[in-house]
Each structure stands twice: as C-alpha cells, then as structure tokens.
Amino acid sequence: MRYLRWDETLFRNYEVFDEDYLPEEYLHRETQLNRLVSNLKPALRGARPVNCLCLGPPGTGKTTAVKLIFKDLSEFEGVIPVYVNCQIMNSKQQVFAKIFRAVYGYEPPSYGVPFTKLYYSVMKGIGERVLVVALDDLNFLLSEEVANEVLYALLKAHEEVEGVKVGIVGIATDVKLAARLDERVSSVFHPDEIHFPLYGFEEIRDILASRARFGFYPGVLSDEALDKIAELCYEYGDLRFGIYLMKLAGLEAEREASRRIELRHVEAVYEGSRRVFLKKSVQALSDHERVLLGLIYSSDELTTGELYRRFKEMTAVGYTKFYEMLSKLESIRLIDTRFEQRGGRTRAIIKRYEPALVLDALEEF
Ligand SMILES: Nc1ncnc2c1ncn2[C@@H]1O[C@H](COP(=O)(O)OP(=O)(O)O)[C@@H](O)[C@H]1O
C-alpha cells in the first residue's frame, strides 16, 4: 500500500466518535437516568408508564439517556419501545408508520392508507403489551403543529381502543415546551419534566476522557490536548463539539505521522471545526429564527426592545413568539443576554461569535 498505512492508526475504533454512537460509559447523569427508569418501570409489569419530557440544550445527553434505556426495554417481551426522530419523521403518518413497524415487525402498506386506518391497526396490534414512544426533537414537529396532533393521538389511544397502554417520552431543547402545547393536549398531558443542564468543565473533561479511552489507543491523547479540547467544548456548550474536535485532532495527528495527539493538533483543527458546527446549529433553526439571528449579528449591540422593533418590521411575528425565539437562541448558545443596569426587564443582546463567522453560516440559506 502506498498511501494508507492501516497499521499506523491512532484510533482503536473510529465509530466511537460518530454522532449516533452509544457510549459505553454514560457519566454524571444518574439523577436523570433514575427518574427515567422509575417513570418507565411500570411498563415492565404491564402497566402504563408515567409520561416524561426530557428538556435541555443540545449536547446534554438527552437522546443518549433515552436510547440507553430503550435498549434495555427492548429486552422485555411485554414492552414495545419505539424511538422516533422528529427531525426525520415529521408527519403524523410517518410517526405512526414507524410505530406500526415496531408493533408488527414489518412495513405498513406504503400507499393510500388513511391515517385512521393506520392508527387503529397500530393500537389493535399492541394487545397486552405496553407501547413506549420516544419523540426526539419534538420542537421540530411543534413548529408545524404536528406535535399536538401526534401527542393527542397517543394520549387518547386508550379511549379509542379499550385497554391499550401507551407511554410517551418527549425530548426537546425548549424548556417551555409544555406551556406551548394545545389546550386539548395539555389538559391530559402532565409529563414529569426531567432537566438536562449544561455540563460543567470537570464533567466535560471526564466524559471526553472516557470517549478517548474507547476511541484511541492508550496514551495517544496527551493531557494538554485533552484539557484544551475540554476547555473549548465547555466554552461552546455542546458535548458534540468536543467529540468532533477530538476526532479531527486525531486525524490531524495521524496526517503528521505523530504518535500522539498534542496541543498543536487541536489548535490546527479548531477554527475549521467551529465553522462546521456553527453551520449545523444554523441549519437546525427555523426561517424566522435565522432572520432574527442575522439581524442580531449584523447590528451593533442592541437591547431586546430595539431588536423587537426591527424584527417586527421584517416579519409579522408577535412579541411572545419573538421572546421564545430569543430564549432559544440563548439556550443553544448562539447569543447571550445581560440585564441592563438601568433595571426593568430590558436586556442587552451579546454576540458569542465573530459576526463574520455567523453571517457566513447564514449565507447558505
Ligand atoms: N453523560 C454523558 N456521558 C457520555 N457521553 C455523553 C454524555 N452526555 C452526552 N454524551 C455524548 O455527547 C453527544 C451528545 O449527546 P446527545 O445525547 O446526543 O445530546 P442531546 O440529545 O441532549 O442533544 C453524544 O455523542 C453522546 O454520546
């Protein structure tokens, strides 16, 4: 072989750094795991679980927690765990087709099945078992009002088909999600809210060190490089960023034929990684949220009031919605806000990135 020398890799397993990799060690989330477990446990005895809602910023381990528990659940005959990614399955039909597959073990007829028919087949197929549905990234459905319909259809299942037992695990970044649901949904949906706060620096360092142990050969990642990655990741707020940085730094070290990942390798890939990540965050926003972000990054420092005035001129969005969008941009750490000295509710909006970087990421849309 002329170009690739497989014997000289630093990676023990590349997959460890993939987005959808389920980690061997899930650290610092005992409280959240225990809450999920106790809520879902009734399903093991054939009873209806307690519905829950996992809430927190991106990269705080929500998806991982639910997937780890669903993996355990799948070992019980009496339970049908179904994980639905609402970013991909974003219609009622698609969500229930996915549930159909889990219930029957084969595909539903793909054409011309009316929703009602699909729905009743699913509910009748459950039988004595307990259906547990995870709806990940629920906010993606919510913007299109589909979430209310999906939740409602699941919540009223036991009224439609006698004895059916369904549990729901919603996952979202929007901590106020429950308050935004339809009246008819919120009057029957009282989920146990489980919060996933941002990790602290030490927690991030621990988690990244654990990843490195499974992903790289022993001694490959230098302490200086790990510290730097943890520091940058902490600043960014999303664990995914740290994992991605670690992988790129590893590839960079390999490219240099270095036996270890050093600080300079992290520094070499940092700018590029940040750009890639920013693009991903921007991609996950709605059109209006992108307009708002663009407005913030193309203006001088603004207060929330001034920002709203300008935003209203560009879109027809009302104040409550505007406020929610602003909180979202803050919770996914694209901006910060700070209360003004003058008092009152007015806040100043602070950019967390160089404007050029964000405007560049927005350009593609
Ligand atoms: N507590 C943890 N221990 C180990 N790995 C974690 C932990 N929390 C998150 N991760 C890893 O960080 C990445 C993002 O986690 P994820 O569950 O997708 O976050 P979220 O769904 O909250 O956006 C994944 O690669 C996941 O394996």
Ligand SMILES: [Mg+2]
């Ligand atoms: Mg997730």
